[in-house]
Amino acid sequence: MKEDLYLSLQPDTLPSFRHLIGSSEPLSTAGALTPLRSEANSSSDFINGYRMGEELEAEKHVNYILSVEKKKDDFESVVMEHIRINGAYWGLTTLDLLGKIGVVDSEEVVSWILKCQHESGGFGGNIGHDPHVLYTLSAIQILALFDKINVLDIDKVSNYIVGLQNEDGSFSGDMWGEVDTRFSYIAICSLALLHCLDKINVEKAVKYIVSCKNLDGGFGCTPGAESHAGQIFCCVAALAITGSLHQIDKDLLGWWLCERQVKSGGLNGRPEKLPDVCYSWWVLSSLTMIDRVHWIDKEKLVKYILDCQDKEKGGISDRPDDAVDVFHTYFGVAGLSLLEYPGLKAIDPAYALPVDVVNRIFFGR
Numbered sequence: 001m002k003e004d005l006y007l008s009l010q011p012d013t014l015p016s017f018r019h020l021i022g023s024s025e026p027l028s029t030a031g032a033l034t035p036l037r038s039e040a041n042s043s044s045d046f047i048n049g050y051r052m053g054e055e056l057e058a059e060k061h062v063n064y065i066l067s068v069e070k071k072k073d074d075f076e077s078v079v080m081e082h083i084r085i086n087g088a089y090w091g092l093t094t095l096d097l098l099g100k101i102g103v104v105d106s107e108e109v110v111s112w113i114l115k116c117q118h119e120s121g122g123f124g125g126n127i128g129h130d131p132h133v134l135y136t137l138s139a140i141q142i143l144a145l146f147d148k149i150n151v152l153d154i155d156k157v158s159n160y161i162v163g164l165q166n167e168d169g170s171f172s173g174d175m176w177g178e179v180d181t182r183f184s185y186i187a188i189c190s191l192a193l194l195h196c197l198d199k200i201n202v203e204k205a206v207k208y209i210v211s212c213k214n215l216d217g218g219f220g221c222t223p224g225a226e227s228h229a230g231q232i233f234c235c236v237a238a239l240a241i242t243g244s245l246h247q248i249d250k251d252l253l254g255w256w257l258c259e260r261q262v263k264s265g266g267l268n269g270r271p272e273k274l275p276d277v278c279y280s281w282w283v284l285s286s287l288t289m290i291d292r293v294h295w296i297d298k299e300k301l302v303k304y305i306l307d308c309q310d311k312e313k314g315g316i317s318d319r320p321d322d323a324v325d326v327f328h329t330y331f332g333v334a335g336l337s338l339l340e341y342p343g344l345k346a347i348d349p350a351y352a353l354p355v356d357v358v359n360r361i362f363f364g365r
């Protein structure tokens with residue numbers, strides 16, 4: 001069960017990419033502040049910064065996402081059973097970024113989401129499953145995509161989340177009490193989307209996140225834990241939502257993040273690790289929030305993500321020629337959105353929702 005809980009906001013734990021778990025080699029950032037830089041590009045192969053002939057296979061990705069929903073018996077579907085609500089968020093957000101969410105029957109999705117709610121107010125990963133903040137955020141985000149947050153009993157959902165804040169400001173993920181800065185982000189993001197952020201002690205929540213900041217400028221899951229790009233996204237986004245970005249040393253963190261770009265153009269999550277498309281989201285969104293995204297080579301990253309597409313059947317994988325999945329398809333497309341790839345809707349780096357959806361929630365437009 002514990003591993004299931006890691007799936008939505010811990011990039012490396014679907015069976016096909018468990019290879020990245022468990023190592024804890026020492027950090028090696030000191031003295032290595034030499035990020036890859038964009039080289040001026042005058043080649044006529046490029047139009048608007050994007051190389052011709054290497055294109056996002058948007059239509060194939062739409063078909064791939066729709067096909068995953070229909071295949072109930074294959075390996076990916078079985079693996080996804082317990083976290084179906086996270087899978088639905090990844091797939092539906094991708095469709096929205098591609099401008100195709102209209103092909104989905106929103107009433108069917110909304111009615112299924114409501115069936116995943118537990119009497120405590122929290123949501124399970126599927127009907128009849130135990131509630132956890134990981135699934136609760138996905139439920140709120142999916143309803144936000146369809147402009148249906150109003151179907152929720154806001155008090156009931158928000159009280160569930162509020163009840164998970166601990167005395168030190170941290171958040172537990174569910175009634176079993178595991179504490180992690182991922183859960184701080186989820187709680188803060190969820191409550192902000194519900195307009196209920198004032199129901200928690202924000203000052204203490206921020207103080208706890210800041211206590212997880214490391215000397216390298218990054219953040220870990222608990223105080224003293226190693227910096228990791230996924231965790232950095234959670235902490236930076238939580239600080240962004242609460243108006244606390246001044247707590248970050250943007251240059252120091254910016255260096256650590258842009259050092260994640262490797263020769264192939266892809267990004268890794270920690271020093272000495274292989275690149276993986278999902279870090280296109282975790283690293284890029286963080287760099288965007290601290291206004292340092294121009295410190296990486298955007299063209300090389302675009303090429304890396306496009307190289308990870310299954311150009312026949314659709315879908316995006318962690319690395320070129322690996323098997324595709326919905327998780328990496330979402331993070332690939334979301335990364336391209338942050339890179340302003342033509343034809344994609346813009347995504348908000350903190351709420352992980354299309355910008356128009358976020359504007360509708362906060363500005364009513």
Ligand SMILES: [Zn+2]
Pocket residue numbers: 011012017276277278279318328
């Ligand atoms: Zn990955």
